[in-house]
Amino acid sequence: MADLVLNDTHDGVTVLTLNRSEKLNALNYALIDRLLAVLDDIEVDGSVRAVILTGAGERAFSAGGDIHEFSASVTRGADVAMRDFVMRGQRLTARLEAFRKPVIAAVNGIAFGGGCEITEAVPLAIASDRALFAKPEINLAMPPTFGGTQRLPRLAGRKRALELLLTGDWFPPPRALELGLVNEVVPHAELMPAAFDLARRIVRHSGPAVASILTAVARGLNLSIAEGLLVEAEQFARMAPTTDLREGIDAWIERRKPSYEGSWRHITRPDEARRASAARDRLGTRIKSPSPPLGP
Numbered sequence: 001m002a003d004l005v006l007n008d009t010h011d012g013v014t015v016l017t018l019n020r021s022e023k024l025n026a027l028n029y030a031l032i033d034r035l036l037a038v039l040d041d042i043e044v045d046g047s048v049r050a051v052i053l054t055g056a057g058e059r060a061f062s063a064g065g066d067i068h069e070f071s072a073s074v075t076r077g078a079d080v081a082m083r084d085f086v087m088r089g090q091r092l093t094a095r096l097e098a099f100r101k102p103v104i105a106a107v108n109g110i111a112f113g114g115g116c117e118i119t120e121a122v123p124l125a126i127a128s129d130r131a132l133f134a135k136p137e138i139n140l141a142m143p144p145t146f147g148g149t150q151r152l153p154r155l156a157g158r159k160r161a162l163e164l165l166l167t168g169d170w171f172p173p174p175r176a177l178e179l180g181l182v183n184e185v186v187p188h189a190e191l192m193p194a195a196f197d198l199a200r201r202i203v204r205h206s207g208p209a210v211a212s213i214l215t216a217v218a219r220g221l222n223l224s225i226a227e228g229l230l231v232e233a234e235q236f237a238r239m240a241p242t243t244d245l246r247e248g249i250d251a252w253i254e255r256r257k258p259s260y261e262g263s264w265r266h267i268t269r270p271d272e273a274r275r276a277s278a279a280r281d282r283l284g285t286r287i288k289s290p291s292p293p294l295g296p
Contacts, residue, residue: 004031005038006056012049013199014042015192021057027114028066029084032092039095046262049203049210051099052195053122054106055115061105061131064113065089067140089114089146093121097151098218100211102202106195107131107182112170116181117146120155123214124198125182127173128191133181134170154222155180206244207262212236241266 006017016038018025025031042048055061065085073081096103096118105118105125112134119125119133135152137144144165153161156179164171173185186194202210212235220228239245244260251258 004034007038009048011200012047012203013052013196014048014050015052015054017054017056018062019056021055021060023066024060024063024110025055025057025115026063026066027089027092028069029088032088036092036095039099043100048101049207049262050101050199051103052106052192052199053096053103053118054108054192054195058109060110060115061107062112062115062118063110064115064136065146086145089117093117093147093151097121097123098215099123100214101207102199102210102214104195104198105182106191107133107173108188108191112136113144113148114146117144117148117151119176119181120151121147123217126184126186126191126194126198127176127182128188129173129185130188131173131176131185132170133172133176134168135164136168136170138166138168152179152181206248206258206260208242208244208264209239209248212239238264 002019004019006015006019008015008017016035018027018031018035020026020028020031039051042051070081070085073084102124103122105122107115107119107125107127109128109130110132111119111127112132113136116133116135135144135148137148143149149165152165155161156164160179163169171179173182176182177185183198184194216228216232216235220231223231242263243265244262247258247260
């Protein structure tokens with residue numbers, strides 16, 4: 001049996017491919033479970049710095065949930081459908097949204113229902129000019145269940161999101177770009193090169209710093225500004241004693257390219273700790289003053 005999620009890694013970037021092309025990469029329970037398991041493995045794999053998620057074949061990123069499988073769960077009752085379908089799908093999109101390595105959706109075709117909700121959940125997305133998006137759950141007399149009623153309004157605004165949710169109408173890549181659902185639209189042949197280019201522009205930086213930014217944004221997005229600033233400060237405090245922050249500051253001062261260790265290892269030698277403490281004091285002073293920021 002073919003693997004439901006293909007996994008291919010090059011230069012620290014893993015490409016995960018939803019592999020049910022004969023079903024337009026519909027999200028059946030086995031595929032969702034497999035993708036969650038692969039994400040668990042990638043999270044603790046230090047050789048993987050970024051993830052690109054795409055669909056197999058030329059037609060679809062993902063056409064959404066597997067309706068035949070979902071129908072069987074509904075027949076068994078609301079509790080079963082909630083457990084098997086709704087909670088499983090929400091677990092996947094929440095995992096992608098909070099993942100501590102950047103996930104880039106390379107939307108290569110149809111992204112309906114759950115496929116659109118995955119695109120909403122991941123931090124970054126690039127669409128082929130052949131992509132097509134829709135929130136068609138209303139056609140089944142149901143609301144979206146993988147987070148679409150919550151994330152799309154946050155991305156697009158309440159009224160624009162409701163138009164799509166209540167009509168079920170499909171929309172093209174330029175509209176997805178306008179709504180903030182994707183970062184860029186490119187010709188189909190340039191989709192994967194564009195996704196790799198974006199990944200490379202991220203992984204050149206410190207892995208822990210990337211993780212800190214992803215966490216601060218994911219956790220702070222729906223908080224008040226005061227609470228969000230506390231999350232931001234907390235993430236800085238985690239980075240402050242690391243060798244990567246020390247290297248980033250030293251490289252900037254010495255006008256050279258940084259060479260990051262890419263781990264959460266802390267400075268332990270007294271002289272390094274004193275230098276780091278002095279650097280933090282200088283940084284705090286610069287933050288309070290109107291002088292230019294430390295980095296470019």
